[in-house]
Amino acid sequence: MIVGGFGVGKTTMVRSVSEIRPLSTEETMTQAGVGIDEGASSGKTTTTVAFDFGRISLNEHMVLYLFGAPGQERFWFLWDRLFAGTLGAVVLVDTNRLADSWYSIDRLEHHGTPFIVARNNFGTPKHSLDQVRRALDLAADVPLIDCDARRRDSSKTVLLTLVDHLFALSSARETAS
Structure with a gap:
């Protein structure tokens, strides 16, 4: 899972790294979203309405x-279903809007899903x-690393860091048993 606030770069990350043509549920933002879908970069014209899928x-x-996962609050009801069977997650954060990351972290901790945090650098x-x-x-x-979701x-x-983190957690559990 790749989660985070609205417009933080989740779709961009899936597109940049997927070896298959990603399934995307991007739709054009309309006037209906004015006042609801706020906070993303001013040039954002589309938004995820279900989820993006890549491999x-x-x-x-x-x-x-x-x-x-879609980042807007109105789509958070989808997250619990998307978390089913998830081994781990990346929380993508934008330092201009750190508060948008709290819900993601809260839900992952609630589900007991291991995660890492990646600071997506759109600029300095x-x-x-x-x-x-x-x-x-x-x-x-909790690993915290830098990234550029466009690359x-x-x-x-970022994904290798997540896999390494999951492996370390698994190894620690085996050692404790």
Whole structure:
């Protein structure tokens, strides 16, 4: 799962890294969304209305299926269904709108879904990674990294970080057993 606030770059990340042509439910934003779908960049003209789907092979045996969740509050009811069977998630954040990330983190913690946080850099970040960690009240063991969702290599690094985090959590559970 790739989650985060409205207009943070979830669709962009799925598109940049998917090895298949992504399924996208992008629709043109209309006057009906004025006052409702606020906060994204001023040039945003489309929005996800269900989810985005893509796929990336990490190696011969490991394939990640990518689901980008819609970020607007009016679509949050979809998230619980999308989380079913999810092994882990990326919370994509925009430092201009950190508060938009709290719901994502809250839902993942509620479901017990492991996650990492990726600061999507649309430009020069306004806050350091340490400031982001403190603002989001992230535990020390939650990976927090930089990315540019427009770049395949950067998005792939984010996903590999998630896989490494999931592997470390799994290994720690096995060791504790």
